[in-house]
Amino acid sequence: MKNSFLMRNPSVLIFLGLLALFTLAVTLMSEATGAGLISTSFVKTLGKTLCLCLIAIAMDLVWGYTGILSLGHFAFFGLGGYMIGMWLMYERTRQIVEASLANAEIPPTPQEVSDAIGTQIFGVVGGSDFPAIWAFADSLTIQLILVVAVPGLLALIFGWLAFRSRVTGVYLSILTQAMTLALALYLFQNDSGLRGNNGLSGLQNLPGADGIPQSVVSIWFFWASALALALGYLLAAFVVSGKFGSVIRGIRDDEARVRFLGYSVEGYKLFIFVITAMISGIAGALYYPQAGIINPAEIAPIASIYLAVWVAIGGRGRLYGAVIGAALVSLVSTWFTGGQVPDLPLGFTTIKWVDWWQVLLGLSFVLVTLFAPKGIGGLFDLLDGIRSPKRHGAPLGPDAGALREREAQE
Amino acid sequence: MRPFLTLFGAAILLALSLPVQAGPVQDILQEHGAIIEKSSRKTIEPAIDALANSGLPQAQQVLEDWQAKDMWLRKEDGLFFKGEVLPSKAIRLSDFDTGEVVGEADKTALKQLKPNSGIRALIATALVQFQLSDPDPARRAEALIAITRAPDASTLAPLRGSIEGEVDPGLKARKLRLERLLTISFDPDEAARIGAIESFAGDLGVDVRAALNPILTTKRRVFAGDPPGDLNIARMLKPGSDALPEAEAYDLIVAAKLGPPRLTPDDLRAAMLANIENGAVGGVPVAELSTDAARIRAYAALANAGAVPAAVTDAQAAEAVKAHRFADIYDEPSKPVTDAASATLSAVETKVALNQALDLGLDALSLASIYFLAAIGLAITFGVMGVINMAHGEFIMMGAYTGYVVQQLIPNYTLSIIVAIPMAFAVTFGAGVAMERLVIRWLYSRPLETLLATFGISIALQQIAKNIFGTQARPLTSPGWLDGAWVLNDVVSISYIRIAIFVLALIFLGFFLFLMKKTRLGLETRAVTQNPRMAASMGINPDRVNMLTFGLGSGIAGIAGVAIGLYAKVTSELGADYIVQSFMTVVVGGVGNIWGTLLGATMIGSLQKGIEWLNPSNTLAAQTYMIIFIIIFIQFRPRGIIALKGRAAGD
């Protein structure tokens, strides 16, 4: 069965092959396991990029295939990061505290240990008690479950409310944006229990791995990210390939028609929304230990909009398009904002790319929307010599079809 | 004759080293000469009191000179004079009693008395009684303010004395009110105090509450038996109730030294550390001391051995709490006074609460007008045309920055605001038209892509603003006549700028209604929105109409930007702060209906203020809860408060 699925979708095999080659190449060039041609920080950047590719796939599923322009998936990404971050921070602080208390004249009581950890973690927000949400922070297993459970549950509740009341299109986008904003504002508070705008930090240090250099830890996370991306891609390809894919693309193009075929559109949307939220959570849980710090600013609505930008530039409605978009834009963005691009003298003024990159990104996004709605992925169609189908009527973008038809109908 | 005599006498007396023959003022000064010279806040009071209570006509002048650092001491004979620094750097001295010039002296022969601010304040208080009857009404008013700021028992009598002769009715009313306030605090006669307290029933003044609250302050005390009858008891407390948990009750016993302190974990730990012997504490090995139970066992062993005092057990503590009585005792000894005060205060507070509700309502209304202003441009572009413009917030920002730039060029604030409003409209109208022509018109049937493309523009505009104006906030100063607030009473007030924004919102509402219902453009806009092809066949140019309507919506955003800039700081993120709320306002109200937008703004504004009132410390949480509320609200009214019905509403 699997075999036939892969046979029917050769692009999946090609993608997995390229990903394996890339992973191998980075492994051979890294400081820890290879020739040391690329620095540890660059390995981390690449690992983070793979996580961004994973969430881009989730975004493509929910937007490119199902037509829900969610501006909230980075909230799920952030929540995943927070969940794993809680364990990392708690466990590492516990080890440090226990090590320091071990030298005390009399052994500490559990209460003293817990108080000391609390003071270490929550001192910055003027507290020392553990909030209720940290109840399971000492258990890696439970926090790992929460990495998918918390985003999944939030998506379930929000999606159920939103889809049930038939909020669609731009309204839904604004609503998801509001959800993200509400979550970010909530986390910004000091008494949210997650250290307010300080966020969680020191996540790059694995508890119990003090002797292991960062170069090794970074390659581990790189491998894990590559594996997660491969599995996520396979899952997404499986979901969109069969009749399910047919139904969700139908929902994207004409929701009402799918409903009259007897499919409960809300259930399908909810399924996709929840599963992509979980994928986003996993991507976030892999991303933030590589970034080292997570704070509420990461969850701000703008991040989710960038996510949509990546997918649009890469090409909606095709999984490899999302990966290309996310990888390309985030790497180029790192390059530009890192100040490595030479300034551009214009005579009267000098363009400093650190300042002007956002302008360039914003405008290029307008250009892509106007002139290349298929994004970079559209180039592959040209290479293949596949012409876009000659349709009767105007060219229909993925989300435009339904509206055009409805307009014409009424 | 007199100066001659004085001079003459002084010369003789000096020569004979006898006490100087001087006037009554000089006598008083001499009597307190030592402390005056010492010039210390702690000891100076008798000197000031002596002068103030002397009843001498010169006393006020002397005190004022002293306060103004014009009092000098002649070193050779210890006499005090009023000194005046001449251009020649010499000091001209005049006598306090007569006011006549007695001569000039070199600075080195004199010592200037420089009372510090503490002493000057004391002098000011002493001067009040003179100022209360000063012929200049302005000085009398100053005196009243001085008393209000530092009420004191000593000012009560002079204040009462000055009421009779007061000619200015306004000042007289203020004096009478102040007299009643001082009576509450300082009059020894109980009946007078109660009368004064009761006279303030229903008065909203902050000064009334400030006078009444100190009367009602209580101390929490513990008694071995029943509290003595001479204490004014506010209430008895039952240990274990919410007002007084058991632990707190025992802490009170400890604080009153009626029982030994309880053992805290820190004490326990300290006791362990202090008594380690041969790797064990009280026979318990140190390695086992990692639980509280083991530590208590060790402590008990230590206590048995007499090394530490016995710890109070929970049972003992409970016993002690049971054996004692607890009560809140008024500091004020008179029960009738406290009763009257608490009755008056509760009446006042009910009224204050009502007025606070009114104030909250006004606050909510002004927030609502800000949201309405921010959203009204959207009500045109999104509500009427159906174009989702995520750069709308950046148009608001552009309007605000236009106002800032105009203010840099025109320093007169009133004029610059008058110029800035049309300028802001022009700039954002232009930007809106350019955006419609270049981007939006290609995407009319693709709303999600419009959303993303306009978001690209929003990102770019924000960054451009940051590059030009920097990241720090730029001030947009309102003209002087908009400063200040309309004060209804001590509780309710609203700043003029908020009133201005409210009025502006009303103007815009009227303008919008006029535009849509009465003008050709409004008619054409509605026609094009409903059926572009039909409109085109009727001779309407849809391109032109779309362009103008979009420009108009953007232009209004620009004007709103000027208004919002006056109220908030102008930064490149100004628009981003309002965009989500603006869309919420339009969506909650019902797309395509200006009354809906108005209701939406009112609802969101009131809601936010209401939540902030419930949880005043945390405005972030207020926004979070508000958004959650909106998400739930949309469940029940997916099409907003005022919904279009039927087939026209589409799917």
Add this chain to the structure above:
Amino acid sequence: MSTLLEVSGVSVSFDGFKAINNLSFQIGPAEMRAIIGPNGAGKTTFMDIVTGKTRPDEGRVLWGEKSLSLLKMSEARIAREGVGRKFQRPTVFEDQSVHDNLLMALKNDRTPWSVLFFRPKFKDLARVEELASEIGLSDELNRKAGELSHGQKQWLEIGMLLAQEPRLLLVDEPAAGMTLSEREHTTDILVEAAKTRAVVVVEHDMEFVRRLNCKVTVLHEGSVLAEGSLDHVTQNQDVIDVYLGR
């Protein structure tokens, strides 16, 4: 004759305008019925009510032997109960192949979980082939639906409707924009379908209605004006007034 669908006393108004006014309508399990009426008579709104798109202000809509009320059901549930609808304009999924369109419409378990793991079995593929030949699209199975001609799209939609195996077919102007031979083919398909199920056709074209040769219901201003054979209703003075104007 038993009743499959019974609509009684249904009214609905949009902003004061009564689109449907105290409408009653019945149809049996294997019956062909044509609904005619001038523009604004409430034909499309009637279909919206039956399929659950619009909720009426009052009245009952009962379905099947157990007389279930359709008013409380979602659109998808009504469709699964066996009400199929064809829209005025062809609405097929243009981005997907004819084969996928038909496969999606086939009567199978429609819950997300089973659809996710659904793999077409031989009988499903055979049924798709059969339907394709029935609607004359056997050669177009692998083409994208967007590439089909207008008439082919209409047939594809009818094919999708048949694939659902509904007990009641609601067809809105099936012959619009078709050539004469295409119309004949469409008539054949509908007549064939009406042998085993109820078919309601909304149509303006009297020639087409005559060819269907069935009972006719005339709607006017949201209620039934006349009912009977085509010849019977065309003799009716009220109907003549409405169609020709007073």
